[in-house]
Amino acid sequence: MLLELLAEKGRLLADGATGTNYFDRGLTSGDAPELWNVQSAERVAQLHQEFIEAGADIILTNSFGANARRLRLHDAHDRVIELNRRAAEIAREVADRAGRRVVVAGSIGPTGDLFAPLGELTFAQAVEAFAEQAEGLKAGGADVFWIETMSAPDEIRAAAEGVAAAGLPYVFTASFDTAGRTMMGLAPAELPNLAAALTPAPAAIGGNCGVGAPDLLLAILEITTADPNAVVIAKGNCGIPQVTGDHVHYTGTPELMADYTRLALDAGARIVGGCCGTTPRHLAAMRAAMESHVPRARPDVDEIVRRLGPILLKQAAGRPDGDRPRRGRRRA
Numbered sequence: 001m002l003l004e005l006l007a008e009k010g011r012l013l014a015d016g017a018t019g020t021n022y023f024d025r026g027l028t029s030g031d032a033p034e035l036w037n038v039q040s041a042e043r044v045a046q047l048h049q050e051f052i053e054a055g056a057d058i059i060l061t062n063s064f065g066a067n068a069r070r071l072r073l074h075d076a077h078d079r080v081i082e083l084n085r086r087a088a089e090i091a092r093e094v095a096d097r098a099g100r101r102v103v104v105a106g107s108i109g110p111t112g113d114l115f116a117p118l119g120e121l122t123f124a125q126a127v128e129a130f131a132e133q134a135e136g137l138k139a140g141g142a143d144v145f146w147i148e149t150m151s152a153p154d155e156i157r158a159a160a161e162g163v164a165a166a167g168l169p170y171v172f173t174a175s176f177d178t179a180g181r182t183m184m185g186l187a188p189a190e191l192p193n194l195a196a197a198l199t200p201a202p203a204a205i206g207g208n209c210g211v212g213a214p215d216l217l218l219a220i221l222e223i224t225t226a227d228p229n230a231v232v233i234a235k236g237n238c239g240i241p242q243v244t245g246d247h248v249h250y251t252g253t254p255e256l257m258a259d260y261t262r263l264a265l266d267a268g269a270r271i272v273g274g275c276c277g278t279t280p281r282h283l284a285a286m287r288a289a290m291e292s293h294v295p296r297a298r299p300d301v302d303e304i305v306r307r308l309g310p311i312l313l314k315q316a317a318g319r320p321d322g323d324r325p326r327r328g329r330r331r332a
């Protein structure tokens with residue numbers, strides 16, 4: 001479904017943020033957004049609907065943290081199948097009403113635990129957690145598994161293995177938030193080789209979240225340089241993050257995200273979407289940019305900075321916690 005639609009349309013628009021938009025709609029910090037699938041399904045459906053109206057070809061289910069290890073924090077670890085199935089059902093129902101083909105991508109985030117020997121998570125446990133999540137997403141009607149915000153190569157391998165039994169295609173994207181690499185040291189240029197060693201192979205690879213949109217595009221350039229034939233996903237944050245106290249604000253305007261979309265396409269991405277801070281209003285501008293896009297030369301760093309703003313690699317590296325593995329964060 002994903003690759004068919006991509007072949008037909010040439011490039012696809014994925015949706016925007018889940019967390020940021022839920023916070024704007026009443027989610028409280030510390031709550032598991034996945035519980036909304038049973039407690040507040042109308043709000044989950046509403047955001048899907050708004051992204052589809054804005055032009056999304058792909059919507060991500062509200063299941064990012066719905067694995068048993070992470071749900072244990074909310075005492076909901078015995079509800080993995082239910083919460084994932086509902087997440088996919090809600091998205092499926094909205095997608096099927098769209099009047100055009102919309103892909104339902106089953107979002108799968110990291111377990112939040114570190115792999116042994118740094119932490120206690122074994123490879124087999126991770127595979128099991130991802131397999132359970134995939135089973136629920138498939139039961140609810142997902143078209144593809146969308147493994148995202150990944151950091152550890154082992155966790156990507158475990159997720160790929162875990163979803164394989166369900167027999168649907170999958171993609172994976174990593175979050176390059178630490179000096180141009182993932183927190184666990186994976187560089188964008190290493191993604192194609194990592195993907196080539198997986199069976200079955202992913203339908204697409206790429207980057208999401210991380211720091212700002214300019215940094216994300218640098219990562220996309222590195223991936224497409226390493227493998228010009230890869231089907232690449234760019235799901236960058238909405239501009240540049242600005243931290244005030246505990247609050248992170250993203251500076252991106254719809255115009256800036258439209259420009260980000262043009263640059264992502266020229267950098268070789270075939271699937272473009274937004275991560276933290278990206279609202280349906282931003283996504284509508286991204287759709288218009290995609291529709292009217294006239295291909296230009298591959299951008300370089302200077303052009304990305306000139307059009308989108310500063311690269312934050314160094315700042316990210318210099319953060320107090322920049323070099324220390326943290327417990328995985330939520331996509332917000």
Ligand SMILES: [Zn+2]
Nearest residue numbers: 209275276332
């Ligand atoms: Zn994000």
